[in-house]
Amino acid sequence: MLAFVICEALEGRTWQVEARFFVRSGRDLRAxxxxxxxxxxxxxxxVSVTVRGDLLMEDRPVSGRTFLAAAELAGLADQAPPEDQARLRAWHAFTRGLEDGGxxxxxxxxxxx
Incomplete structure (x- = not known):
């Protein structure tokens, strides 16, 4: 199972892709x-035009669509297995950096x- 995780940031009134995050295990992230x-x-x-395009071009069935607010990432990292905690904390730090910038x-x- 592949997982796609895209960080979007609000630019004016439009969401823009800022980063794509890699996942160790799609199954573990989904669980x-x-x-x-x-x-x-x-x-x-x-969702951003980039995300809509990515989803439109996907040739396999898409499942598990969800979104996460930056504030939810800290709690998620605490619940993650030890091998995933650092990655989730890095995602949280990235989103916090953007949010600290307004x-x-x-x-x-x-x-x-």
Missing amino acids: LLTAAGVGDRGHLPD RATRLIVWFVG
């Missing part, structure tokens, strides 16, 4: 999101396979 009660929430209707952020997540 973590589900256990934390944030899996399968769906995507918000105003831009709202979120992660858009989905799975294929």
Whole structure:
């Protein structure tokens, strides 16, 4: 199972992609999101043009669509297995850096396979 994790930041009134994050295990991330009660929430209707394009071009079934606010990442890192905690904390630090600069952020997540 592949996981796609994209960080978006608000630029004016439009969400723009800032980064793509790599995942050690799509299955483990999906299980973590589900256990934390944030899996399968769906995507918000105003995702970036890049995310819409990526989803449109995907030739395999997409599942597990969800989003995460930057504030949710810290708690998620605490619930993650030790081998994933540093990665999630790095994602949180990245989003916090953007938010400290005055831009709202979120992660858009989905799975294929």
